[in-house]
Amino acid sequence: MQSIVRQIAAELKVGENQVQQAVDLLGSGATVPFIARYRKEATGGLDDVHLRELEVRLAYLRELHDRREAVLKSIEEQGKLTPELRAAIEAAPTKQELEDLYLPYKPRRRTKGQIAREAGIEPLADRLFADPTLDPQQEAQAFVKAEKGEGGEDFTTVAAVLDGVRDILSERWAEDPALVQQLREWLWAEGLFKSKLASGKDENHPDNAKFRDYFDYDEPIGRVPSHRALAVFRGRQLEILDAKLVLPVEPEPGKPSVAEGRIALHLGWSHAGRPADDLIRKCVAWTWRVKLSLSTERDLFTRLREDAEKVAIKVFADNLRDLLLAAPAGARVxxxxxxxxxxxxxxxxxxxxxxxxxxxxxxxxxxxxxxxxxxxxxxxxxxxxxxxxxxxxxxxxxxxxxxxxxxxxxxxxxxxxxxxxxxxxxxxxxxxxxxxxxxxxxxxxxxxxxxxxxxxxxxxxDPLAELVKIDPKSIGVGQYQHDVNQGELARTLGAVVEDCVNAVGVDLNTASVPLLSRVSGLSPSVAKAVVRWREAHGAFKSRQQLMEVGGLGAKTFEQSAGFLRIREGDNPLDMTGVHPETYPVVQRMLDQLGKPVREVMGRGELIKTIKPERFADDRFGAITVKDILVELEKPGRDPRPDFKVARFNDGVEDIADLREGMVLEGTVSNVAAFGAFIDLGVHQDGLVHVSQLSHKFVNDAREVVKTGDIVKVKVLEVDPARKRISLTMKLAEAPQGGRREGRDARSGDNRYQAPGRGHKQQQPAGPMNTAMAGAFAKLQGLRK
The missing domain is CATH 3.30.420.140 (YqgF/RNase H-like domain)
Incomplete structure (x- = not known):
């Protein structure tokens, strides 16, 4: 466990003690919102973002540890666990690398290589590779069998024996962890992710046309954006697209590929015209074409999909957070x-x-x-x-x-x-x-x-109070949400909802069961019990009355009480984020001031006279005392922004009413890394590509806008037939002497690149061109 704590601390760039305390608290049943808000001393101030990352990594590393133990046990039972292999397995940082090391020892059906080894051909394979000056035909004569084996294996000819040599060597090399990892990383950096229209498919069919940008598409696989990867994978799943991993340079007919050359280089072998060199070259080619090309493609496609899903889930989570924390209109009819x-x-x-x-x-x-x-x-x-x-x-x-x-x-x-x-x-x-x-x-x-x-x-x-009644996946602010890992999506969105609800706080006397069940420590069954108590006894007068609710014990009270608000209750502190466990600290402050709590709350000038250090003790340190003072200064504060309304232009009711150059006001309905979708009130969202969000370079659209923002945009292009609207937020002229629009000064990458063979095309900087606008607007039809 200590090694896991050490690794997480290094990854999060925090102290080991902070991680250990957080792990202990999580293990004791504490929730992330509770730890982030009320246990800052213990964790050194880790916020909910750090704690969520820690929680995910902790689960992964524990699974890795359990799998590592199972692998070591399996290899040890086979009697093949050497000290060097044990050290390599214990040092494997990922599940993928652990499985690479385990591959040669993994129990499986008999392979051709195993059959050849059982027939005693392995010494011949070792001899020919060690000394290519030997003649394979002559050396193989001694290994020819007089008749077929009992299992039907046939090594009765020289050709069959040499095929056995090929199977032994290619299988051995394909299970070399160093070689496999080297090829995998090389292809991730230089291999191309390529797609085309599947054979026999009509490119003009409505179901197929939405994938038109990917009928002739390739891009370095390690740089494929999330939305493009998921689009291709969806097209592939629907059998509209064919997708494959191709080498950066295709080999000439009859010539070895670059991949085969890298395998030979790893083996320290080169063709020198020796008698066995042709056989070894055949073994190298077999290793790539039969053993490694498909498995490497599968591994890298899995990596690409997982990376793309992480981005897509993050986009959904960020948009959901913005929507849940949107400005409430409040108590209005x-x-x-x-x-x-x-x-x-x-x-x-x-x-x-x-x-x-x-x-x-x-x-x-x-x-x-x-x-x-x-x-x-x-x-x-x-x-x-x-x-x-x-x-x-x-x-x-x-x-x-x-x-x-x-x-x-x-x-x-x-x-x-x-x-x-x-x-x-x-x-x-x-x-x-x-x-x-x-x-x-x-x-x-x-x-x-x-x-x-x-x-x-x-x-x-109150967007938050209403939207918690709905499965987050049904709110519709994600991209490709049905194509990603549904379990991970649900876990992430559930965490977002929990964090948002607890950041705002919940009115104990008006909250619904769905809203209460998102409060730290409250399960759906306890939330129902709270509502039943409220219906039977009337409004709660104090937080302490929660202890009268059936099924709500001391631990649940500790986790939940600070996030539940009671307005006009017996104790004014119950309407704040001050936790009941710290009420004695507040009382000591009041004793010093000589005033009741009602005369202190909200009076900033009076609260600023209190020195936090004077009221810190072994249990509640200065960090907690400062948080208490903030709550007293602004009791019951709502972290959400003020409510305001976007005003749609009169006479603009349909996409046909839009004209290039129009300046309109709209609401950001969805945000992805490549741009923001804007609701203009014309039944079709417009797209502001990331290059049109600002005169400055923008790497991610959320650096500039978030879901729910009210923005002014100018219409760049309108295509009513295809329901595409291209917009810009760059309403003013570009500042003089600034960095050239759309270009990343760090890398020189031009941002104006359309998906289809985008890495080979470069568009001039300036207003969004038709091809790029259309290509990205197509994503509107795919993003859900």
Whole structure:
């Protein structure tokens, strides 16, 4: 275990003691949010990002340790474990390298090489390779068998014996860990990832056309971006594309390949025209073509996919975090509109607490076209309930429904009603929530279609509280989310939701079961018990009352209490992030000040007079005391940004209304490494390629924007037929004397490269060209 701790500390660049303390806390059942927030002294201030990395690496290294022990035991039982081999196995840093070392000793079916060894041909193979001046034909005569073996093996001719030599040598070389790793790393650096349209496939078929950029594509495999790799792998899985790993230089017919040359170099052999050299060259070629080429391709494709999946999962996680921590509209009455054409627009009004108070369905669009009747119904609902905001789902008929809301707001303003704002919100996952068991419990007598409108309304009030009711994978802010490891995706997204919920804190007296179950230490069953207690006894008056909930013991209380808020309870500290275990520390501060807690909270000038060092002790150090003071200064603070609304341009309702040069306001709906997708309210997201985000070099789009941001963009190109919109955020002229646009000064790599054979083409710096914009816009159809 100490070696694991040492390795993690080196990887995270932190102290071994910090890692050991974190490992011990995790082992005792503490959660990452709890450790990051309330055990900073123990871990030396490791944050949740470090702790999540530590948790993942700890699991991997423990699995590696267990596998290493199994490998050592297997080889030892075979009587083949030498001190040198043991040392190599114990030093193997990855599962891949461990398996490379184990390969020659792995129990398996009899191979041709084993059969040849059992027939006694191995001495001949050793002799010919050690001394190529020997004549293979003559030397093989002594190994020819008079008849076939009992298992049918046939070494009754010289040719068969020499084939046995080939099988022995090629198998031995193909199981040489140093050679395998050397070839693997060389091909990762220089091999090409190549794809083409599968034989017999029609390139104009709609299902195939979306992969057009990959019909004739190759790129160095070690530099293939995540989205391209996953696109090719998806096309391959659908049997639309053929993909393979090719050598950087294809060999001439009849000539050895570069890979064969590297094998020969590793063996220290070269063809010198000696009698056995032709046979050895044949063995080298067999080693590559039969033994190593396919296995190396498989290994590198696995590595490429795993690396691509890590990036895709990170993109999803980052976008989900931004969406969950989006600005809440807060305690305002909201009308949710779930747009539809023939089925009508579903309407739900929720009060300031999120309670559903009214529903309706209006039919402003085809075929009824009851525009005036719809306005009348909506106006009555606004007047009756005092609606402050209108939330409009971004699905089918969203733009038409947005226009309806605009007309409604104008009429209400004319009638003297208070100003009402409208906001288009993502409805991803609303249908999943509507049909869920929790939705049926929450709104048992409400039609499924109307539940979606209620969810859309609540998303505006508090995105975090509403979106936790939905499986994160259904929220739709990922790229290629169905192509990645689903277990790893679920684990990562679950961690994001947990971190976000605990960073914001949860109102103990209003939180739903799904929200409570994401609080540190609270399982779904305990969350249900908390709600049952609340329904039976009324609102919690103090955190200490949690101990009365069945199934909630001292350990769970320790993990959860600091993240649960009680507003207007018996103790004002219960509405803050101050943990109950540190209330005595606060009391000592109050004793010094001679004031009750209500007169201290929120008074920065008074709190700044407190010296943290004076109240630190063996259990709670200065770091914890400083955190307490921050909470007292801004009690119940919300880390999320202030709420604001993007305003879509009047008259721009469809992609056909867009023109080059238009400057529009929109909301970032999704972010990938290569760019950001912008919702302009025209049913089709536009793409700002990473090269168009800023006049400065941008390596990753999230350096500039995040999901939910409201941005101004200019239209570069519009292709209504293919539903492609290319945008730029570079609205002003480039600064004089700056670094040339789009070029990385460190490497000279030009950022304007389209996917198809992109590593060979270079586009001029400047505005996004048609080929590049179109190629990246295609990704919109594949990113989910």
């Amino acid at each position: 909201v009308m949710g509109l779930d747009p539809g054409i023939r089925t009508g627009v579903k309407v739900a009004v929720v009060d300031a607490t999120g309670k559903l108070v009214d529903t309706s369905t209006v039919y402003p669009h085809e075929p009824r076209r009851d525009w005036e009747g719809s306005l009348y119904t909506l106006a009555k609902l606004c007047e009756k309930h005092g609606v402050n905001l209108i939330a409009i789902g971004n699905g089918t008929a969203s733009r038409e429904t947005d226009k309806l809301a605009a007309d409604l707001i104008k009429r209400l303003a004319t009638a003297g009603m208070a100003d009402i704002q409208k906001v288009v919100v993502s409805e991803a996952g609303a249908s999943v929530y509507s049909a869920s068991e929790f939705a049926s419990q929450e709104m048992p007598d409400v039609d499924v279609s109307l539940r979606g409108a209620a969810s859309i309304a609540r998303r505006l009030q």
